[in-house]
Amino acid sequence: MKNLAKKLLNVMDACSHVLKNGENSFHHYKYATSADVLEKVNAALVENGLCSIAVPEILDVVEITNLKGNIERLATVKMDILLIDKDSGETVTLTGIGSGQDGGDKAVMKAQTAAIKYAYMLSLAISTGDDPEEDQNTDKNMEGKRSGAKELSSEGEKEEPLCEHCGRKITEKVSLYSVKRFGCSLCMQCQKRQAA
Structure with missing residues (x-):
């Protein structure tokens, strides 16, 4: 696996950071789009002679009632991505799990999109510059406890x-x-x- 490992390191280096170009206007947050992640990863894979084969598996589809009382489907998908080195034939499988909810026929597609995006982001250590587990309220409450001394302006603000x-x-x-x-x-x- 030496040949494949070397190429994966090159891919990881090329994909180390993806900008958050997507914006959710309803919930007011920015995110790295699946298209941005796939574009960057695909370019790095091709440049390093690695091909990918994505194989989705539907783990679950359930009907749920949303806050407005409408029935929607919630799908959970496992995505296995087989990477094959064109030179050595060595392979490795990346795996991601994603969920998607939709009132129409798009729940599975949303779940697949999330699964493939996070399979690449986690396996290739791709950063978007934030932490998905971030809880700003907890962070603010803990901030004063973690650091006794902070740089303050003349008005006493950080x-x-x-x-x-x-x-x-x-x-x-x-x-x-x-x-x-x-x-x-x-x-x-x-x-x-x-x-x-």
């Missing part, structure tokens, strides 16, 4: 970090991620340039 390259204001999470990955505080645009 100062926002700045990008060390362009000077833009960035969030603390973006700053922490970029320091970990690049060794300095960078905005998303400068991180992208640094990674290129």
Whole structure:
């Protein structure tokens, strides 16, 4: 598996970060779209001579009643993705599980999309710059307990970090991620340039 492992490392390096270009206007959050993840992963797989075969398995489809009282279907799908090295014939299987809910006929497709997206994101360690387990209320409550001393402005408020390259204001999470990955505080645009 040496040949395949080397190529997978190249793929992981090329796909280390995907920007959150999608926006859920109803719930007001940004997310990395499946299309963005697949585009980046596919380009890296092709460049490294790896082909992929996705095999979905429907684990469950149940009817549920949504908050408006309408019946919808909730599907759960397991996605196995077989990666094959064109040069050595070595293989590895990535697996993801996803759920999708829909009032029409799209529950299974939504579940498949989530399963393949997260199979790649988790197996290839793809970052979107945030933590899906984040709970901002818990984080705010714990913030004072974790760090006794903080940098404060003259008014006593915590100062926002700045990008060390362009000077833009960035969030603390973006700053922490970029320091970990690049060794300095960078905005998303400068991180992208640094990674290129």
